[in-house]
Amino acid sequence: MSREDEILDELYDNTIDGKRAEVVTLTKEALAAGMDPLVILFDALIPGLEEVGRLFEEGTFFVPEMLVAAKAMQGAMDELRPLLAQTGTEPLGVFVMGTVKGDIHDVGKNLCNIMLEGAGFQVIDLGVNVPEQQFVEAIQQHRPDAVGLSAFLTTTIPMFIPTIEAISAAGLRDDLLIFVGGAPVTAEYAQQVGADGYAPNASALVRELKAKMGLA
Numbered sequence: 001m002s003r004e005d006e007i008l009d010e011l012y013d014n015t016i017d018g019k020r021a022e023v024v025t026l027t028k029e030a031l032a033a034g035m036d037p038l039v040i041l042f043d044a045l046i047p048g049l050e051e052v053g054r055l056f057e058e059g060t061f062f063v064p065e066m067l068v069a070a071k072a073m074q075g076a077m078d079e080l081r082p083l084l085a086q087t088g089t090e091p092l093g094v095f096v097m098g099t100v101k102g103d104i105h106d107v108g109k110n111l112c113n114i115m116l117e118g119a120g121f122q123v124i125d126l127g128v129n130v131p132e133q134q135f136v137e138a139i140q141q142h143r144p145d146a147v148g149l150s151a152f153l154t155t156t157i158p159m160f161i162p163t164i165e166a167i168s169a170a171g172l173r174d175d176l177l178i179f180v181g182g183a184p185v186t187a188e189y190a191q192q193v194g195a196d197g198y199a200p201n202a203s204a205l206v207r208e209l210k211a212k213m214g215l216a
C-alpha cells in the first residue's frame with residue numbers, strides 16, 4: 001500500500017475515533033505530499049463521518065463520539081480551507097448560508113461554504129440554529145444572489161417552510177434563489193417546500209448555483 005493510501009486510511013480511522021490532533025497532523029502530511037484536498041475530503045474525512053453516523057444509528061456510538069468526530073473533521077477543514085478558497089478576485093455572487101432553527105449540525109454547511117468560496121462566491125455564514133427573522137435581516141442587509149438553508153434532522157427540515165414564508169412575507173423572494181440541503185433532504189422535498197434548488201453535496205451545489213445564475 002502506498003503512503004498516500006495509508007494516510008487516507010489513517011485519516012478515516014482517526015476521524016471515526018475523534019482524534020483531532022492526529023487528523024490535523026495527517027492532513028498536513030497529506031498536503032505536504034501534494035495530495036489533492038478534494039481526495040482528502042471525499043475519500044477519507046466524509047466517509048469517516050458517515051461511518052460515525054452508522055455507528056450512532058446502531059447504538060455503538062453516542063452523541064459525545066459524534067461530537068469529537070465532527071471536531072476532528074473541522075480541524076482538517078481548517079487546513080484545507082485556504083487551499084480550496086479563492087482569493088483576490090471579484091466575487092461571482094453573494095451567498096447567505098445558515099443552518100435552520102433547532103438544528104446545530106454545521107459540518108456539511110461549512111463544507112458547502114468552503115466550496116462556494118473556492119468557486120469564487122462571497123459567503124455570509126449565519127451559523128447554526130438560525131431563526132427565520134435572522135435570514136430575513138441578512139438578506140435585507142447583504143442583498144445576496146442566493147440563500148442556502150441547511151438541516152440534518154427530519155424534525156428540523158420542516159423549518160424550511162416558515163423560513164421561506166418569512167422571506168416571501170418580507171418581499172424578498174423575487175430575484176432570490178433559495179437552495180435547501182442536508183442529509184435527509186431530497187430534490188422532491190425541496191420542490192415541496194418551494195425552494196428553487198437542492199444539491200446532495202457541496203460540488204453539486206456550486207454546479208447548480210452557477211447553472212441557475214447563468215454562469216455555467
Ligand code: B12
Binds near residue numbers: 107147
Ligand atoms: C456529527 C453529527 C452530530 C454532531 C454535530 C456537530 C457539528 N458541529 O455539526 C452533534 C453531536 C452535535 C449531533 C447532534 C445530534 N444529532 Co447528529 N449527526 C452527526 C453525523 C454523525 C454527521 C453529520 C455530518 O456532519 N456529516 C458530514 C457532512 C459532510 O454531511 P453531508 O450530508 O455529506 O453534507 C453534504 C450535504 O448534506 C450537502 N449540504 C449540507 N448542507 C447544505 C445546504 C444546502 C443549501 C445545500 C444545497 C446542500 C447542503 O452538502 C454537504 C457537503 O457535501 C450524522 C450522521 C450522518 N450520516 O449524517 C448524525 C445525524 C444527522 N444526527 C442525528 C441525530 C439524531 C442527532 C441528535 C438528535 C442526537 C441526540 N439524541 O441529541 C442531535 C441533534 C442536535 C441538534 N439539535 O441539531 C441523526 C438524524 C436522524 C434524523 N433522520 O433526523 C443522524 C443522521 C445520525 C443517525 N444516523 O441517526 N450530531
